[in-house]
Amino acid sequence: MLPDEAKAYEDLTKGATPLRFGNPPRKGPAWVLTLDGQWSRCMVRRFHTGAYRHTLILEESSDLIKKGISGSPIVVNDGTAIGIVCLNDDNLALVGDLPGWLLRKSY
Numbered sequence: 001m002l003p004d005e006a007k008a009y010e011d012l013t014k015g016a017t018p019l020r021f022g023n024p025p026r027k028g029p030a031w032v033l034t035l036d037g038q039w040s041r042c043m044v045r046r047f048h049t050g051a052y053r054h055t056l057i058l059e060e061s062s063d064l065i066k067k068g069i070s071g072s073p074i075v076v077n078d079g080t081a082i083g084i085v086c087l088n089d090d091n092l093a094l095v096g097d098l099p100g101w102l103l104r105k106s107y
Helices: 003-014 100-106
Strands: 027-033 039-050 053-059 073-075 081-084 091-093
Touching: none
Parallel strands: none
Antiparallel strands: 027 039, 027 073, 039 053, 053 091, 073 081, 081 091
């Protein structure tokens, strides 16, 4: 990595607070980080799509989900991350789709 880019990345992440993650609710309020850096409220609904996998559907969010928002976290009221926005597929839930070794280290 180039020194200027490394310094910029270090400056960006220095004050960041890591997100906790957990199981998404079957249905309930959530927040999505929008392209302009604001948290916007929506409703989330969880569907099981296979063994240890589930999909999140964001309701009341048609104005939030735009090109470029993939990778934005989906969090619940206490700040726990429950998913990420992915426009190439469904909205993926973190607990169902992150590798198992990462989950074991986080708890």
